[in-house]
Amino acid sequence: MSDTIDEFLVTYLTDVHALEQQSIELLEKAIDIAGDPSAQQLYHGHLLETHEQKRYIRERLEAHGAGPSTTKDVASRAGAKGIGLTVQAAPDTPGKLAAFAFAFEHLEIASYELLRRLAARAGDGDTVEIADRILGEERSAADKIAATFDLVVERALQQRGLAG
């Protein structure tokens, strides 16, 4: 249990920080197995954006007095147990990868929607602003992943000699 709303906000910030780390691992894997240059480019672009998002959240954690070691420890716990999406189990075909990455973007969208609301209640306008900015980027990434679905199915058919 958190004693103050600020301490509670730090647990939310810690969770999205862990989520950004998981996202980095997923996107690195996605670049390897996307199997198509335009999809690889999409995942690479979002990887750069994700590193930046993680840095912004780290800065918000620091603004609330949460040091690097706290962040790291709690992030590991949240990543392993709290969030329930494990990148280790990420799929190894472009089709399942696209579906998984689309779901992961929506896990981030939901998490930032919650963070945004809590930050507003805590009067932390800087975190509200960061959450809004990142929400826009995650929604845009999700849309771009959805735009690959046609290509993903055609590629899978081609690989099996079933296109035409």
Add this chain to the structure above:
Amino acid sequence: MSDTIDEFLVTYLTDVHALEQQSIELLEKAIDIAGDPSAQQLYHGHLLETHEQKRYIRERLEAHGAGPSTTKDVASRAGAKGIGLTVQAAPDTPGKLAAFAFAFEHLEIASYELLRRLAARAGDGDTVEIADRILGEERSAADKIAATFDLVVERALQQRGLAG
């Protein structure tokens, strides 16, 4: 590798069948831990819908000659390894539950978007129709989950004595 487009379509149908089974397990857990009557009602309503979706997909599998034992075996494999979202690791607080359930709906949305495209290429109009119907239901469920985010944050604050 699949020899025919029909066999390939059966692998997609098998995956969404496994996903519906995972969804049932998640929603049963969600009803237990939602902690709010309106959220419980939402998850319960979608659970009934999900049982029906699973039955529709089972019928499409049977139409393609995939028997119950094949379905069951391959479903376990897909559930454990292929999809990468494990309900065992589902979160145990209403906030993380809502974020996870929102992400899971989008895993289903992406999977049915892919299934729909493959079924169209395979000339299986019945599966296209079922996929469209289920897509509408999953999108509606995702919207309803998103509509709980305000409540989820307020409840979490109340539980910690931080509301007011």
